[in-house]
Amino acid sequence: MAVVTFMSYDGDEHEAPLEEGSSLMQVATNNAIPGIDADCGGEAACGPCHVIVDPAWADKVGRSGPEEEEMLSMNPDRQPTSRLSCQVKASESWDGLTVQLPESQW
Amino acid sequence: MSSARAVVVGASHAGAQLVTSLRQGGWPGEILLVGDEPVLPYQRPPLSKAYLAGKLGLTELALRSEDFYIKQDIKRVAATVEEIDRSAGELVLGTGDRLTYDALALCTGARPRRLRAKGADLDGVYYLRRSSDVEGIREDAIPGRNAVIVGGGYIGLETAASLRALGLHVTVLEAADRVLERVTAPKVSAFFTRVHQSEGVDVRTNALVEALVGDSRVREVVLASGESVVADLVIVGIGIEPTTELAEAAGLVVDDGILIDAHARTSDPTIVAAGDCTSQDMPRYGRRIRLESVPSAVEQAKVAAATICGKDKEIGALPWFWSDQYDLKLKIAGLNTGYDDIVLNGDPLSDRDFTCYYLRGGELLAADCVNRPRDFVTSKRMIAQGDRVDPGALERTVESRGTS
DSSP states (O other): OOEEEEEOTTSOEEEEEOOTTSBHHHHHHHTTOTTOOOTTSSSSOSOTTEEEEOGGGHHHHOOOOHHHHHHHHTOTTOOTTEEEGGGOBOOGGGTTEEEEOOGGGO | OOOOEEEEEOOSHHHHHHHHHHHHTTOOSEEEEEESSSSOOBOSGGGGTTTTTTSSOHHHHBSSOHHHHHHTTEEEEEOOEEEEETTTTEEEETTSOEEEOSEEEEOOOEEEOOOOSBTTTSBTEEEOSSHHHHHHHHHHOOTTOEEEEEOOSHHHHHHHHHHHHTTOEEEEEOSSSSTTTTTSOHHHHHHHHHHHHHTTOEEESSOOEEEEEESSBEEEEEETTSOEEEOSEEEEOSOEEEOOHHHHHTTOOBSSSEEEOTTOBOSSTTEEEOSTTEEEEETTTTEEEOOOOHHHHHHHHHHHHHHHTTOOOOOOOOOEEEEEETTEEEEEESOOTTOOEEEEESOTTTOSOEEEEEEETTEEEEEEEESOHHHHHHHHHHHHHTOBOOHHHHHHOOOOOOOO
C-alpha cells in the first residue's frame, strides 16, 4: 500500500494511505491528519490545506495551477514547492511522499 | 474508554465537522451523528454547480469516507429526532426510541423557503437543498427543455448556469428589480445579468409568480403581470429558513435561528449549536446575524466541539462566501450591510474580472471579487484588521497576476 507522510511544523509525522484519484486534501481529511482543514471543500478558495512538498518530489507531484498560485502567492508561509492539497490528485505511485505543513496550520 | 456520550443532531456540513473536531479535541467517549439522509455527510455548495452539471458524483461529494467514521469510532445513526427531553438528558427519535446524551449539539441546518403560489405542489417543481433534490432535477433536465428558475439569488443563478451547460432553455424570474438584490451593489447585479444574458438565459426582474399551471405536471408559470412562461420544470430558490422547531420545542431561545454565544452555546449552556440553523450576536457588525455559509458553519462547529471538550475557543473569523457560475469565481469577503460607498476596480459592464469594495465611513466592510483571488485574500485581511482605506488607491491598484 502506498503511503504519504504529513509532517507537522513541530516534526510530528502522520501517515496515510494514498488513494488513487482522491485529492491529497481528501486523503488527509479521511485519515484525520491534524492541521489540514478543508473549509471550502476543495475549491482552492481558502488556504488551510496548504502543504509544502518535499523538493525531491516536486516534479512528480506537479506545480500549482493559475488560481491556486494566486491564493498561494498571498500566503506568508509560501515555499517554492507549496501546493494547496485540494488541488493535488493523489497517485498510488507516490509511495514514500512526504509533505510538510506550515507553521500557521500547527 | 469513558462512557460519556456526545450526540450531534444533523449530519450536515457543521455536524460532520463537529464530530470530527470532537474526536480531534480529545472527547473520550462515544460520538453519535444522527441524520435523516441515507448517505454519508456531503458538501452542499457543489449541489447547484458541479453535482447538478454531472461533473461530480456522490462519492466525491462526501466530506469524509465511510472508513473515516469507522476508524474514528464515530457512529452514524439514521433517524429523525422528534424531541429533546432536557431534564432527562434524552432525545426521542422518530422510531420512538430514546437516546441518552451527556453532551448535545444541534446542527439541524435549514430548509428551502416554500413558494406560496397556486400550483406550487405540481410535479416538476423542485427545490434545491439536498442531493436527492438534485437527482430529481437531473432526471428532468433533458437538453432542449424549458427550465424556469424562481429566484435570482446565488442558488438560482448557479442553477441557471448549470442547466445552460446541460443544454436547457433557462428563464430566471426575480421578484425584485434586479438579481442578487439582497446581497450586492446594483453594478454587481448588472454584471451578473449581463453574463447570464450573454449565455442565453432569459433574466426577468420585477417578475412576481402568480401561479404554476399544469394538469399533474407543471406546464407554465403565470406572472402577476399576466405574462406566462413555458415550463417543463421549475426550480425554486427563494431563500432558506433555519430548522429550529426541535430547539424551540425544547425551550431554547430562537431568534431567526437558534441563538448561540461566542462559544457556540445555546441559551442552555449545556447544549451547543452550529451551522445554518444558528444566529449570533456579531460584535463586528453590532447586531444579530444568521449566516448562510460553509466557512462559518465549519468555524462554529470547531468552536462548539471545543466548548464540549472544555476548551476556551471563540467564534470570530470574518464571514466569507463564494459562488461559481460559468467561468466566474465570485468570492465575497465580509458582509456589506450598511455600506455607504462603493469603489470599483475594473469595469463590471465590460470586464470578466473586477472587485467591488464596500465601504462605510471610510472603513472597508466587504468586497465582491470576481475572478480576483488576490483581491479576495487582501480584502479579507484588511477587513479583519479594520483598516481604513484610501478609495482612490483601491480603484487604481492593478492586480498583478501570479508570477510562477
